[in-house]
Amino acid sequence: MSRPIADALARAERFYAVIARIPRGRVASYGQIAALAGLPRHARHVGAALRALPDERAIPWHRVVSGDGSIPDRDEGLGARIQRELLRHEGVPFSARHRVVLRECAWRPRG
């Protein structure tokens, strides 16, 4: 297997591991996940990892949002719609314009 691919998979695993610890009802940003995984400034790669997430991998991917609480529109906005639904189901508060209220549900590890 080529090095770039192997590295990408290794990064993805680290991201998944961090995402797996996000408590129900809380959310974390892409950049936050990257930092907690020990890879600062790799926010976009978190997105890439989630895009490639296998269906059978049961991790709370929906608890990962943008730094401002918004949810990026991918897949013609369908993905974002599903994500909001899952979060709302967990009791995550939303403000106008479909943005998560980070004040109340931002995940703060060890805090």
Add this chain to the structure above:
DNA sequence: TTTATGGCTGTCA
């Protein structure tokens, strides 16, 4: 080697 492109982010107008 250079350029473009992302499920991002921080600044600044």
Add this chain to the structure above:
DNA sequence: ATGACAGCCATAA
């Protein structure tokens, strides 16, 4: 609050 824009870093072409 919103939008433009530049950084960011790994891949792809």
